[in-house]
Every structure is written in C-alpha cells, then in structure tokens.
Amino acid sequence: MKHLAIVPGDGIGKEVIAAGMDVLDAVTEISTFDYDGELFDIGADRYLKTGELLTDEDIESLKKKDAIYFGAIGDPRVKPGIMEQGVLLKMRAVFDQYINLRPVTSWFPLVPLKREVPFDMHFLRENTEDFYMGAGGEFGPSNGDCKLKVKRELYTLDIDLNVDAEPKDDFAFEIGFLSRKGITRFADYAFKYAQARGEDKVTLVDKANVCTHVYGMQREIFQQKADEYGMKLEFMFVDAMAMAMIVRPETFGTIAVPNLFGDILTDLGAQLQGGLGMGGSGNINPHGVSMFEPIHGSAPDIAGQGKANPIAAVLAAQMLLTNQGYPEEGQMLHDAVRHVLDTGKTTPDLGGKLKTAEVGKAIAEYVLNQKR
Ligand code: NAI
Ligand code: MG
Numbered sequence: 001m002k003h004l005a006i007v008p009g010d011g012i013g014k015e016v017i018a019a020g021m022d023v024l025d026a027v028t029e030i031s032t033f034d035y036d037g038e039l040f041d042i043g044a045d046r047y048l049k050t051g052e053l054l055t056d057e058d059i060e061s062l063k064k065k066d067a068i069y070f071g072a073i074g075d076p077r078v079k080p081g082i083m084e085q086g087v088l089l090k091m092r093a094v095f096d097q098y099i100n101l102r103p104v105t106s107w108f109p110l111v112p113l114k115r116e117v118p119f120d121m122h123f124l125r126e127n128t129e130d131f132y133m134g135a136g137g138e139f140g141p142s143n144g145d146c147k148l149k150v151k152r153e154l155y156t157l158d159i160d161l162n163v164d165a166e167p168k169d170d171f172a173f174e175i176g177f178l179s180r181k182g183i184t185r186f187a188d189y190a191f192k193y194a195q196a197r198g199e200d201k202v203t204l205v206d207k208a209n210v211c212t213h214v215y216g217m218q219r220e221i222f223q224q225k226a227d228e229y230g231m232k233l234e235f236m237f238v239d240a241m242a243m244a245m246i247v248r249p250e251t252f253g254t255i256a257v258p259n260l261f262g263d264i265l266t267d268l269g270a271q272l273q274g275g276l277g278m279g280g281s282g283n284i285n286p287h288g289v290s291m292f293e294p295i296h297g298s299a300p301d302i303a304g305q306g307k308a309n310p311i312a313a314v315l316a317a318q319m320l321l322t323n324q325g326y327p328e329e330g331q332m333l334h335d336a337v338r339h340v341l342d343t344g345k346t347t348p349d350l351g352g353k354l355k356t357a358e359v360g361k362a363i364a365e366y367v368l369n370q371k372r
C-alpha cells in the first residue's frame with residue numbers, strides 16, 4: 001500500500017488531478033498497485049482565507065508519504081510569485097528534490113517536426129545549484145563593495161573581472177555554483193536512471209568550452225561515475241544540443257543537464273513532444289519524498305470549464321508509478337494515452353470534443369480493459 005499526498009492546488013490543477021485519480025483508481029483494480037491518498041488543501045483558496053502557504057504542519061504530514069501527486073499552483077487573485085515561491089519552490093527545497101525529470105516523447109501527430117522518427121529523450125535537470133541559487137549582487141560607485149551571500153553562509157569573494165569595462169561603472173552579477181557533492185549525487189542518479197532504462201550511455205549537456213570552471217568539474221565527476229558504472233558518457237555543448245534535439249532527437253536517451261540550461265532545453269522539449277498538455281515531470285529525491293506534476297500551470301483562462309487536457313497529469317501519474325516500483329503499470333498509462341490520441345478522445349486543445357473528466361474516464365477505461 002502506497003501512501004500518497006494529493007495536492008491539487010489551484011485552477012485546472014484541481015480538474016486534472018481528479019482525472020488522474022480516476023486513472024490511478026483504475027490501476028488499483030487491475031494490478032497489485034494500491035494506494036491511500038490524503039487530500040491536502042494547499043493553494044490560493046486557503047491562502048486567501050488564512051494567509052497560509054506551505055505550513056510546518058503540511059510539511060510534517062507530507063514527510064510521512066511515499067510520494068506527492070501535485071496539480072498546479074498560481075491564482076490571479078494573488079500577487080504573482082507568492083504561491084509559486086511559497087508552495088512549489090519551497091516544496092522542492094524542503095524535500096531536497098534535486099532531480100527534475102522531464103521525459104520528451106514523440107507523441108505523433110502532435111510533434112511539430114517533419115520527420116516522423118520516434119524519440120524518447122529523458123531529461124534529468126539538476127534542480128538546486130548552478131545559476132539559480134540567487135547568488136549575485138551589485139557593486140560599483142552606487143552600491144560600494146559587495147558581499148556575496150550563499151544559502152545561509154556568508155562568503156566574501158574577490159572577483160577578478162576579466163572584462164574591458166570602465167572601472168568606475170556599476171556592475172551586477174549572478175554566479176553559478178556547482179558543488180562536488182551536488183554533482184556527484186546528480187551523476188550517480190543519471191547513470192542509475194540510464195541503467196534502469198536499459199541504456200549504456202548518459203549525455204551530459206554543458207558549456208564547458210566557455211564556463212570552464214563549473215562545467216569542467218562537472219565533466220570530471222561525471223567521467224569518474226561513467227567509469228564506475230562501466231557506461232558511456234557523451235558530452236554535448238548546450239547550443240549544439242538545442243540543434244541536435246531538432247535534427248536527431250532519436251539519438252538521445254538519458255540526458256543530464258545543469259539547472260539553467262535544463263530550464264530552457266526542457267521547454268524546447270515540451271513543444272517538441274506536442275505542447276504543455278503532454279508534459280509530465282518529476283521532482284525527485286531518490287532518498288526522500290518525490291513529487292510528480294504536470295509541467296503546465298493553473299491556466300486561469302480555462303479553469304473551471306472542463307477544458308483542461310488531463311494527459312500531462314496522467315503522464316505524471318505514470319512517472320509516479322514507475323518511480324514507486326510499478327513500471328509495467330506506468331507503461332500501461334503510456335499505452336492508454338496513445339490510445340486516446342489515436343481514437344480522438346481528447347480535449348479541444350488537441351482537436352477533440354471531450355471534457356477533462358471524460359478524457360480521464362476514457363484513459364481509465366482503457367486501463368480497466370487490460371485486466372487479464
Ligand atoms: P499555464 O501553463 O497555466 O497556461 C499557459 C497556456 O496554456 C494557457 O493558455 C492555458 O490555458 C494553456 N494550458 C495550460 N495547461 C493546459 C492544459 N492542461 N490543457 C489545455 N490548455 C492548457 O501558464 P501561465 O498562464 O503562464 O500561468 C498561469 C499560472 O500558473 C500562473 O500563476 C503561474 O505562475 C502558474 N504556473 C504554475 C506552475 C506549476 O504549478 N508548476 C507552472 C507554470 C505556471
Ligand atoms: Mg521554465
């Protein structure tokens with residue numbers, strides 16, 4: 001019995017998670033997978049009533065779960081950033097979900113490429129380091145000297161600026177940090193993940209020809225891990241990778257990418273596979289509580305109208321099942337999604353006429369029919 005936290009959140013998050021749960025319930029009917037789901041009332045409605053975002057009490061309860069199934073967060077009644085930072089980013093940080101997993105699969109005919117070659121790229125984006133640590137500042141005549149604050153420790157860095165600039169100018173900077181510990185656990189997960197998929201290679205994306213320090217150390221540690229696992233390591237520069245994703249996506253399997261480049265490449269990937277409504281993601285801590293969610297937001301423009309495509313949420317449920325040790329059941333959801341696409345049982349964004357709940361029911365029905 002798996003103990004799941006169900007966090008629908010705001011807007012269409014509520015609708016797509018309801019559909020996703022219909023599908024998970026169907027899975028329990030036909031397999032050994034079973035779960036109890038505890039519903040968490042985290043989101044804008046509660047925030048507007050009580051001022052609470054993600055509370056200590058929420059965190060204590062969530063800690064006891066095997067995984068979190070998350071909808072989306074964000075509401076037009078609340079200032080942008082409050083819900084996103086106070087709930088989603090906090091959740092990822094509190095549970096140290098250092099891997100962001102984003103599969104990019106060729107969902108024909110939604111793929112906008114001319115060549116119809118199937119692909120299945122699995123992006124693993126490092127989620128805690130690199131240029132997204134908020135480590136930056138300003139200095140110069142207007143600001144004076146700068147002290148750099150990193151997490152809770154205070155470092156003062158002497159920065160030797162190798163630019164041809166007016167010394168009396170104002171500067172702003174943002175620093176990317178990678179730690180040996182952070183890279184090592186990232187690399188370890190990447191090779192394990194590729195191995196579990198039956199692959200013999202990991203592709204590491206970086207810009208080691210320009211950012212030689214951070215990505216040089218990253219290459220060194222990934223190479224050590226490759227040797228340890230007896231697997232191949234392929235290096236790709238991020239600019240070349242952006243092109244390769246368009247011209248030869250079928251040549252990639254497991255792709256490890258640092259935080260900033262991963263943010264960009266995975267959005268390219270989302271469009272490549274057929275748009276926001278088709279993207280699921282996992283925020284993973286291999287030794288803690290992971291969270292699975294569609295990549296789209298709360299879509300206030302269509303919320304409450306039954307127009308939301310639940311497939312991304314179903315694909316997030318697929319990832320949850322696979323992560324929790326039920327890969328065959330996960331694959332069944334993948335096949336079920338293929339089935340509703342092939343039979344046109346889809347929401348208007350994909351050209352269909354069905355409502356969110358109806359698509360969920362169609363997927364659940366396919367699953368129930370797999371009972372042997
Ligand atoms: P969004 O992803 O919510 O919507 C973008 C566009 O795609 C909208 O036109 C929407 O109607 C459409 N769309 C999204 N998901 C869809 C689905 N399942 N089916 C059919 N159409 C779909 O992004 P937007 O509009 O930038 O943000 C809305 C709110 O969501 C904001 O508050 C934002 O901060 C938040 N957000 C939350 C995320 C999360 O919880 N992980 C991720 C992205 C945004
Ligand atoms: Mg992004």
